[in-house]
Amino acid sequence: MNDTTLLQIEDLHFRYDSNQAWIFEHLSAAIPGGEITAILGPNGVGKTTLLHILIGLLPVQTGSVRLVGRSLDSYTRGEMSRLVGLVPQLERIPFPFTVSEYVAMGRAPHISLLGTPTQEDQYRVDQVLGLLNLQTLRQRSVQELSGGESQLVRVARAMVQEPQILLLDEPTAHLDLGNKYRVLEVLRSLLDDRTTVIFTTHDPDAAFAIAGQALLMHRSAALAFGPVEKVLDGKNLSRAYGLPIEVRRVDGRFIVMRKDQDS
């Protein structure tokens, strides 16, 4: 483990039931701090499960996960929630909270069990909403937002949490092209205050756009981990998805496409 490693995953195994096959096994990666890491892989390979382990929602069964040099188990709930934030893929919010009320819930790790948000917390909420250009939505109901707005509001909720590591589960899924790049731009801007971003995605384009590192998972193990251009090459992607895939570089940008059958 070198100095920049923030999250060290070693030989991690996980399964939901001892009678079932492993969701993943022998998973290792040293994720550096202050960078963006993308996790890719086919459906069912355990990307969301991995995020759930990283926030402590699921236990480390075999292997080890060390966060800032300490074993994940040694963190209290409070410490974890001030260190790691999560934006799940889908979120059902059953009551019409206003955007401001919803984002303020992100302050919970900084508020005691019996406390309520203070003016300072509200100031942080307004600041983050301003940063993401969402001020005009402050009093709107979260149930009335468009897909893109909703995703940004959820990112805002995780940002006011002020975590060192922000985990996002498929942050660009179901978004149109404009909103996809808006969300990615916001994630990239998080690097300015040294937040480490880890996100899962099915879209190599999103990984190329903002990530420095990529973890490619395949058949219950890590296929490759390292700089995004090296990990997401034609050979690895073809193996992961079981299709002939090529990655072309055009004007410094990477384009992923299926290889023509006849070429």
Next chain:
Amino acid sequence: MRLDRRRLLFTTLGVTLLATFLLSAFVGRYPRPFWMPMRLFGEDELARQLVLSLRLPRLCLGLLLGITLSATGAVMQMIFRNPLVEPGFLGVSQGATFGAALSILWIGSSWSMHGMAILFAMAGLFASYILAQRMRFGGWVLRLVLAGIVVSALFSAGTGILKTMADPLTQLPEITFWLLGGLWSVTWQDVLHVLPFALPGLTLVYLLRWRLNLLSLDDETAWSLGAAPARERSLLLFGGVAATASLTSVAGIVGWVGLIIPHLSRRLFGADSRYNLPGAMLLGGIFTILCDDIARSLMAGEIPLGILTSLLGGTTFIALMVTIKRKQRP
């Protein structure tokens, strides 16, 4: 919502509750229907006794009942993430009824009736919870609803059996009136019996009101924000149900308050429980006291409170549902 508007609403509701409480001490059938002149309180010994030992304990209990049902309703709606849930949900009401009927039949003291109602309300909650955990299909809320229906039906059948065994002249009317809900027999002693359960439960719910917002979110989000969703939900559920069961043991089944008042409060204060929970407590107090005023003054005989709350609650619910804004779900 603007701070000024919220403050104005709270002040208005607080003053209304206080006024309703104080004025209701003069509402009843003595010395004539509906209103007792205030000067009688100083002049007429019977009037003074009536207010101090009959109407005041009844008002205190009505206030506690309204506050508890509304607060527990709001808590349950939030933690089950379903606006159609109410405190009697999950076998709580039917369990309490069964416990009370059992006590009326075989034990008879007022303490035992409170104790048995609370015990069986908790048993209903526990049984529903365990059953929902064991079911092998459907989402968590669906399983809870189904388990609640089954447990309620079983307790209902049990109460039915007890009714057939009850003495038709003494015990059966007591069980029947208890089922309809009412505050006619409340004494200061009842208020004292209820307080040790109601106050801690209500205090807990009030103090954790902002936390409730978090618990209405998905588990993974709540967890990532530092909450322990299962443990905190159980704690709030236990506090709310203990308070509700203790009041049900005195007042019987009083429906609709816990369903309709949280909706009304959400309409006024928005979805944030930090404000709508205290709002629901104030509104619940006002609503229940007013219903009880009608119950004891409208006719020569007492109208059971549960009938009035269902009548008024049901019509208010219809009004709320048809005037609800498009897109906005309660």
